[in-house]
Amino acid sequence: MKILQALNSRMSISARLNLVTVILSVCGVLFATLLTIQQYKVVRATEKEQAGLAFIKDVWISLADPKAPTLPNGKLADRQFGTFREREAYEATALGQSRLDRGLQLMSRVADSSGLALDPEQASYYLQDALSVWIPYAYRSESDLDKAISSEGDDLTRAIAVSDGLGRLGFASDRVRSDLRKAADGVSTPAARAALIEVSARFDRSVRNMIDEEKGGLSGARASTGAATEAEFEKAVNELWGASARILERELQSRKGKLQAAMAFTAVFGGGMLSLAIALCILIGRGLVARISRLVEVMSQVKDGDTDIKVPFLEDTNETGEIAATVELFRLSLQQRSGEEARRTRDQEAAHKAQTEAEQAATHAGQVVVLGSFGEALHELAARNLLYRMNHAVPEVYAPLLENFNSAVAELEAAVVAIAGNCHGIHASVRELTLAADDLATRTERQSAGLEQTSAAMEQVSASSTNTARRSADANQEVEEARIAAARGGEIVQEAVDAMARIESSSEQIGRIVTVIDEIAFQTNLLALNAGVEAARAGEAGRGFAVVASEVRALAQRSADSAKDIKSLISESSDHVGVGVARVGAAGDALVDIQTRVARVTALVSEINGSAKDQSTALQEVNAAVAEMDQMTQKNAAMVEESNAACHSLSNEANQLMHLIARFRVGDLGSVDGAKKPEKQVA
Structure with missing residues (x-):
């Protein structure tokens, strides 16, 4: 309260209005900046999800490629997602079951670190879940099932292994179908929804054929179409993974575009509204300051004696009108008082003038005598005579x-x-x-x-x-x-x-x-x-x-x-x-x-x-x-x-x-410049 009282008592109205405008402007800028920063963080999170999806795609491609011992963006992913240990283990493993397990661990780590696993939107969440978890799990389950059927051992052990593999493959297929159905409900375009439904149906057919084919392996030898069925399954898995990845990429890019547009709109709209508010504050403040300043100027002129000036803003119905009416009353009162004082001043000036003229005549006579005496004394001083003294009779005032x-x-x-x-x-x-x-x-x-x-x-x-x-x-x-x-x-x-x-x-x-x-x-x-x-x-x-x-x-x-x-x-x-x-x-x-x-x-x-x-x-x-x-x-x-x-x-x-x-005449030294002059005394 003391600070506010000090500001109100020491700062002008213009300064206070400018201070309020600056405070409102700073608050608006801070709010817009915080909102923009928050939206920018969401955009950066989406970009990190896109980078994670791109790296997961590289891992998926390299799972079946013997010519890709290292990932092209591995070191970049290490800096972004902290996958150094998982990537090194994956690249150091040869093709086979161990490499597949390492690849699934690497994709899961990237999905968690990039934020894909925590995506708040329905479509992209279920798409990444299918891409990084259940489609690779189905691929691995098929590999385990094929290995169990081809293994050597007693029939009971092989039957248990095959049954377990069929169960895991069916479970993975159900989870993939569930994720894609939920993702299809949330995608932004009908074309993407139709593409998901089509590749999901093709994947279901290949899984059913694979299960029927693998069940035949329990009797001993596989059917002659086993290689074709396995190739069909791998093709369906790759098509499903690729289509899901493309749709997820489009969803993330669409979300990023919407966030960037919202961020730009927030910045433009906030800046425009802030500019409009500042302009209105400045215009209103200038109008108020101009009226107050004009009234202060009129009051100063009235105080200096100008009682004939016209007081403005008398027709206003607000506070400035009340101030103007008060100034007008003060002007009229001062005008009436000034007339009476003027008459008294004229009478006093006439009496003082007569007295002054009489005094000036007496003073002039005395001044003539004094000027003569001082003229003679200055003449003696000019002649270096320091023994001269003035003894003339002069009026008492000049003694x-x-x-x-x-x-x-x-x-x-x-x-x-x-x-x-x-x-x-x-x-x-x-x-x-x-x-x-x-x-x-x-x-x-x-x-x-x-x-x-x-x-x-x-x-x-x-x-x-x-x-x-x-x-x-x-x-x-x-x-x-x-x-x-x-x-x-x-x-x-x-x-x-x-x-x-x-x-x-x-x-x-x-x-x-x-x-x-x-x-x-x-x-x-x-x-x-x-x-x-x-x-x-x-x-x-x-x-x-x-x-x-x-x-x-x-x-x-x-x-x-x-x-x-x-x-x-x-x-x-x-x-x-x-x-x-x-x-x-x-x-x-x-x-x-x-x-x-x-x-x-x-x-x-x-x-x-x-x-x-x-x-x-x-x-x-x-x-x-x-x-x-x-x-x-x-x-x-x-x-x-x-x-x-x-x-x-x-x-x-x-x-x-x-x-x-020595050129001066003094009492003890005398004159050294030639003829001595007698001391002049005036009685």
């Missing part, structure tokens, strides 16, 4: 003027006397300043020469210190490289130690394996011995088995001997590896010691390098300070020369001022 004149001349005389005394003092001071400035100039020149020599010496010392710092930095870099090389050697030795340890561990594992092999050979030998005993008990029937048992015993004995040899070799290798590990560890310790010492040297060289840098920096700062002192000394010398010249100039000007003051 303060004479006193002020005499006081001013006395003050002027005192000032001239004081200036003359100061000029003598200035002349003596300037002479002393001139001598001091000459002495200071000589000392400044000697100091400047000394600073130049000091600056040259500091530059040489700074150059030497910089060279030392640079050499120290090079030494620091070399030591750092040596430290890095030592660290790299330590890492290599550590890797060698780790490798030796792994070799030792592997040798131990091999030893355990050889022990196991030795135990297996021992057990095999015992088993072969038992087998030979049993064969001997069996007599002639077990002779062949006894020979085999003898060969197995010999083979087990050789395995045991080989295992013992390998075990001894591994033991010897483990001893050598242990010696190698110890020596490599000693080398690693030595390298660690070297690395530690190199690190200490690196720290010392780094400290030396830092000290050299600090010394170089300090010398550079000292050199800069000396150079700055040299420059300041040069400037001081120049300023001393300027001060010396100013002192000589000031001395000359002081002499000239003394000569000028």
Whole structure:
């Protein structure tokens, strides 16, 4: 409320009307913009559905095309629908049942991501449901059914598989027929409705023929027309899918066109209505402001005394008419009051005029006397006579003027006397300043020469210190490289130690394996011995088995001997590896010691390098300070020369001022310009 009161009390009517117009315009523009944005989002969603349908069409075409290993717009679909994983799996799968399953998953993902599965319109929703779900499902069910009939197995299992395939094919056909019937009720053109009904009927016939054909497969062999029926089914499926896709494309394009037309109409109609509203607000506001401004102008003229002006808008029946009537009453009242005041003013002016004429006559006589006295006084001042004073008899009203004149001349005389005394003092001071400035100039020149020599010496010392710092930095870099090389050697030795340890561990594992092999050979030998005993008990029937048992015993004995040899070799290798590990560890310790010492040297060289840098920096700062002192000394010398010249100039000007003051007649100095004139006093 306070803000509204402030606006109403400080803003003009025109400004407030313009503010209201701007607020209404902004609100209208925001509403139209939000509505257009919402319609634009719907258009973009429809375009995304169109892109999803196009990609689903590419997937459907590539399902039966062995020459299309990759989808042409696959990467674009990945960015739009997030199908990277499904597309990669589909393209990596060869033709067959797995590729068909991957393709159905990819189409379902695209339908969900593009918004086709969430389409609010009846026709396009059921068309996409048939395209991306049930027609591919029927195609897959036919493939599963054919695979079940052609499979090898018992009759019961095959019969169950065929029955399940027939059920799924029939269910898919029913869903396709239901979706297409509902879609046909919602399509926009009769031609599209007739095309859907025709291809749906052809698909139903091919499915029925396929079911009858596949039922015959339960008896053993297929009919001779099986290939033709399957080809007819695939043709009907492709025609149905293609016709449904074309109709869905036309439906989406039709919807997109309607949305774009609605968006354009909204923008044009909203802009026109907004422009009309703004124009009406401006016209009404201008008319109101023009009437209020005219009434304000008339009121200002009446306030300034123009009571004969005609007040406009008296015939209006609204608020402006009431304001005009009030202004008219104010004008008439002011007109009547102005007549009475005019008469009183004329009488007062006549009396004042008579009194003024009498006073002017008396004043004129006194002015003649005063002008004569001041003329004589100014003449004496022009002759530089500061001893003159006015003592004429003048009217009492002009007495303060004479006193002020005499006081001013006395003050002027005192000032001239004081200036003359100061000029003598200035002349003596300037002479002393001139001598001091000459002495200071000589000392400044000697100091400047000394600073130049000091600056040259500091530059040489700074150059030497910089060279030392640079050499120290090079030494620091070399030591750092040596430290890095030592660290790299330590890492290599550590890797060698780790490798030796792994070799030792592997040798131990091999030893355990050889022990196991030795135990297996021992057990095999015992088993072969038992087998030979049993064969001997069996007599002639077990002779062949006894020979085999003898060969197995010999083979087990050789395995045991080989295992013992390998075990001894591994033991010897483990001893050598242990010696190698110890020596490599000693080398690693030595390298660690070297690395530690190199690190200490690196720290010392780094400290030396830092000290050299600090010394170089300090010398550079000292050199800069000396150079700055040299420059300041040069400037001081120049300023001393300027001060010396100013002192000589000031001395000359002081002499000239003394000569000028000597031309005045004052009480203590007298006259220095020739003949003395006696002081004139008027009694």
